[in-house]
Amino acid sequence: xxxxxxxxxxxxxxxxxxxxxxxxxxxxxxxxxxxxxxxxxxxxxxxxxxxxxxxxxxxxxxxxxxxxxxxxxxxxxxxxxxxxxxxxxxxxxxxxxxxxxxxxxxxxxxxxxxxxxxxxxxxxxxxxxxxxxxxxxxxxxxxxxxxxxxxxxxxxxxxxxxxxxxxxxxxxxxxxxxxxxxxxxxxxxxxxxxxxxxxxxxxxxxxxxxxxxxxxxxxxxxxxxxxxxxxxxxxxxxxxxxxxxxxxxxxxxxxxxxxxxxxxxxxxxxxxxxxxxxxxxxxxxxxxxxxxxxxxxxxxxxxxxxxxxxxxxxxxxxxxxxxxxxxxxxxxxxxxxxxxxxxxxxxxxxxxxxxxxxxxxxxxxxxxxxxxxxxxxxxxxxxxxxxxxxxxxxxxxxxxxxxxxxxxxxxxxxxxx
Numbered sequence: 001x002x003x004x005x006x007x008x009x010x011x012x013x014x015x016x017x018x019x020x021x022x023x024x025x026x027x028x029x030x031x032x033x034x035x036x037x038x039x040x041x042x043x044x045x046x047x048x049x050x051x052x053x054x055x056x057x058x059x060x061x062x063x064x065x066x067x068x069x070x071x072x073x074x075x076x077x078x079x080x081x082x083x084x085x086x087x088x089x090x091x092x093x094x095x096x097x098x099x100x101x102x103x104x105x106x107x108x109x110x111x112x113x114x115x116x117x118x119x120x121x122x123x124x125x126x127x128x129x130x131x132x133x134x135x136x137x138x139x140x141x142x143x144x145x146x147x148x149x150x151x152x153x154x155x156x157x158x159x160x161x162x163x164x165x166x167x168x169x170x171x172x173x174x175x176x177x178x179x180x181x182x183x184x185x186x187x188x189x190x191x192x193x194x195x196x197x198x199x200x201x202x203x204x205x206x207x208x209x210x211x212x213x214x215x216x217x218x219x220x221x222x223x224x225x226x227x228x229x230x231x232x233x234x235x236x237x238x239x240x241x242x243x244x245x246x247x248x249x250x251x252x253x254x255x256x257x258x259x260x261x262x263x264x265x266x267x268x269x270x271x272x273x274x275x276x277x278x279x280x281x282x283x284x285x286x287x288x289x290x291x292x293x294x295x296x297x298x299x300x301x302x303x304x305x306x307x308x309x310x311x312x313x314x315x316x317x318x319x320x321x322x323x324x325x326x327x328x329x330x331x332x333x334x335x336x337x338x339x340x341x342x343x344x345x346x347x348x349x350x351x352x353x354x355x356x357x358x359x360x361x362x363x364x365x366x367x368x369x370x371x372x373x374x375x376x377x378x379x380x381x382x383x384x385x386x387x388x389x390x391x392x393x394x395x396x397x398x399x400x401x402x403x404x405x406x407x408x409x410x411x412x413x414x415x416x417x
Contacts, residue, residue: 040073053225056111070094088252095233103129112221142281149318176205189336298355309355326350348413
């Protein structure tokens with residue numbers, strides 16, 4: 001009997017334990033399961049710390065560079081009703097990744113700080129892509145201007161590589177020495193009134209070193225990436241989604257009301273709309289995106305930043321048909337009283353430096369933009385110009401090939417009267 005009672009007692013204990021376990025399991029099943037936070041939450045409220053193009057990769061290192069991952073995060077944020085202002089950098093990064101994929105550019109490796117050799121293909125590919133956009137979308141007038149005029153700067157970029165290796169033949173030293181010789185034979189009363197950039201070229205041009213050129217190349221590459229990062233993603237968003245893509249970028253704070261108006265103008269598919277958009281986008285590019293960066297470049301490396309930006313202005317001639325070189329558009333002309341007579345000096349050198357925003361904008365609106373509008377308004381002509389290989393355009397604009405012409409202009413057009 002004792003053994004039977006002990007067994008029955010044990011069975012009752014086991015039954016109670018089993019009941020308790022059943023209740024516990026049942027109770028746990030009634031507790032709602034904890035949901036993992038959606039992946040996009042890690043991508044909200046991020047600043048665009050690399051929006052100025054100074055570093056490698058995308059806008060924020062916390063964001064992935066994989067297009068499908070970015071797209072999935074965006075779709076989830078939209079589906080959950082997240083305010084666009086919270087996912088602005090995520091949205092911008094997505095369209096930037098789309099842009100670099102379409103441009104055949106490796107965004108992860110695009111780092112101006114790595115120097116010319118590491119970025120040379122990317123530097124050219126940016127302009128190849130502008131022509132792709134302009135040829136595929138006939139309303140993308142700004143892309144056409146960026147390809148043609150920007151490609152002219154690309155020519156100078158490649159020249160700077162050459163000059164950096166052979167500073168004495170031919171290049172900035174030769175140009176500076178030619179200006180110095182002319183100033184020595186010019187009355188001092190006139191020399192005192194010559195723009196400071198011309199005098200600086202004469203006195204400092206021969207001191208330019210390879211390190212100065214390398215620094216300037218990096219500055220140009222930073223500005224190039226900044227422009228691409230700012231303006232190309234909105235072009236891809238419109239190409240893919242129309243005004244819905246632009247409106248989302250506006251709601252997210254990626255673009256402002258002025259540039260949204262530019263896209264509304266493009267969406268009208270009219271000539272007047274394309275002209276309005278061209279001017280607004282060019283204004284954004286030159287007066288907001290890179291204006292401060294030009295200021296920093298001009299003031300950098302002691303006097304050498306100013307010398308290099310002025311040399312770019314002297315040698316630069318945007319390849320838009322009909323555009324005048326800066327020195328033809330605004331030649332430096334001064335007058336002075338010399339022994340009771342008014343004497344004037346007219347030079348073939350520009351009276352402005354491309355790094356200075358006000359005079360740069362005067363040139364753009366006074367000659368560059370109007371000639372581009374003329375070209376775009378003649379569609380068959382525009383197709384020929386835009387359809388020419390970027391590499392042909394690059395070869396036409398090489399500054400080293402133009403040095404003899406520039407020096408010949410100096411000696412024949414430096415005129416006293």
